[in-house]
Amino acid sequence: MIELNSSDPINYDLDSPTDTISSFPRLTQTISYDEFFRNYLEKNKPCIFSSGFTSEWRARSDWVTPIGIPDVEYFVDQFGDANVPVADCDQKHYDSQEKKTFKLKDYIQYWNGLRETSCGEKQCLYLKDWHFVQAYPDYGAYTTLQYFASDWLNEFWQVRNDIQDDYQFVYMGPKGSWTPFHADVFRSYSWSANVCGRKRWVFYPPGEDQYLRDPFGTPIYDIDSSDLSDSSKYPRAASASGRLEVIQEQGETIFVPSGWHHQVWNLEDTISINHNWLNGTNIQVAWRFLVESLNQVEFAIQDCKDMDDWVGQCQLLLRVTHGMDYKEFYTFLRTVALRRISCLNENKPLVSFDVWSIGKNHMLYDLKKIQWCLEQLLNDERIDGIKDFSDDENHPVKLLDDITTVLS
Known part of the structure; x- marks a missing residue:
């Protein structure tokens, strides 16, 4: 085991400001936990870790075919009878997407149908928030990176006896599936690792979402919507600043800080692993x-x-x-x-x-x-x-x- 500890004096500043950044930092070499803690967690600053950080994960080999696409048949063989939550990307439900429960094998059958027809106009379904670790605790799909190990939220759920839950998820979706504009639950951090496939992310720093809301205070559902340019619907949209856009490649892990509103699109058939987490820095x-x-x-x-x-x-x-x-x-x-x-x-x-x-x-x-x-x-x-x-x-x-x- 590696000890996560700082040799520096403890910083008790409770109001460290978010850094202003104009481009998305990419970390290609291993850095110390202390450096990540000081420069990204305490400063509430996003970044991407290169694919080398997840290269040893079992999921990176078992869940991906030799040509780099999701091995959906492996999922059918291993987990086909699992009940999984599936969102309909074409059906808005309040500020999210309408969800139903599928058998995994039935969702894979839908996905294979898309692949066979290559028709982009079919119903777009996205498997989201599958509590994979909870369902298969001994499988060992991945090891949480040391930078995300101080995770109070999942620590809390792990030791509870009254309710079984966690904030550790698997996402699977075809090209074109997406998640609407939002900030994460409890204003937690999140991290998301692409096991395979590529994603497009758009971010706005904390506080900028106030300009991306309608007169009733509801945030824009789709940040790419033409409605955003309609001043009668979003009268303050032109004042929003700090937008960041980044493409997340296969194997890369993105760190999403607290309160950063974001929207995500799958540019290819994609599988990702995601955690929400809280700790002393947020x-x-x-x-x-x-x-x-x-x-x-x-x-x-x-x-x-x-x-x-x-x-x-x-x-x-x-x-x-x-x-x-x-x-x-x-x-x-x-x-x-x-x-x-x-x-x-x-x-x-x-x-x-x-x-x-x-x-x-x-x-x-x-x-x-x-x-x-x-x-x-x-x-x-x-x-x-x-x-x-x-x-x-x-x-x-x-x-x-x-x-x-x-x-x-």
Whole structure:
């Protein structure tokens, strides 16, 4: 195992600005974890890793034919009866695409039909968000790169006993399949590795999405749409700046920072592996987005403020619309913090993805960021009205005290 640790003093700056960049950085040589941490994670700066970083992955050999296209017959043989989520790229569903569940072998039959006819006008279906690792935990398709190993989100789900879930996905789609303009869940980071095929990405830095929304605040669905040039529909679109466009080649891995809105197209038949993740370098972004989402919920139902347990109803709606409420966020922080406190007390590293070892300085950095989040949570007056907290013997105050003791 390789230890992920910084020999430098811990940087406790919680508001490191996103770098302004005019081109997409490409990393062709191995860099230290510390260099990636300082220059990309803390600065919230995107980049692409060359195909050499994934060359040893099992998926790069098993899932690809000798001529470099998806080996769909291998998937039928190995996983054909798996239930997989499939999006219809031609059917808009709110701000996303309509989804259905297919047997993998039936989706592959559809895909083979496209290949046989070479007809681009057929229904365009895209297999998205397949929880492959959860379904086949012993398969070993890939090893998460060390740069993405400090992954609180998947660490949280890995140790939970009440619900089985994760944010580790496989995507498979024919040429022309695509994902609409969006920023990632919880304003998390994401990484996406092309096992085979090529993708086109368009990015806008955090905050620029405000110019790409209609008068009702809804972001553009397709960034290539001619509607964007219609000032009656998108009156501030001309003010958007910082657009970056990049082609991701076979084997390359793209790092998507927090809050960067993006849209993705498959330029060829493509298979990719993707993770969403949070850690100490972007947890403050996730907290602020959670607060912003709650403010939006409260505004939307302000006419019902006299209802019984209005605070609780807002938390319920927050969980539905955002994917996490205040109690879940606290449980997430507590799970991550207690594992680090335990490792520090026992003077042992924290193992991530069974490969990488999180060192002492890194764990202290993590705890400092969790400390900040807990202080923000406790300063939010709405916490007093949330029954889950009043009944919880493991109150945030106790965890904050424990962390403060460790850090001091």
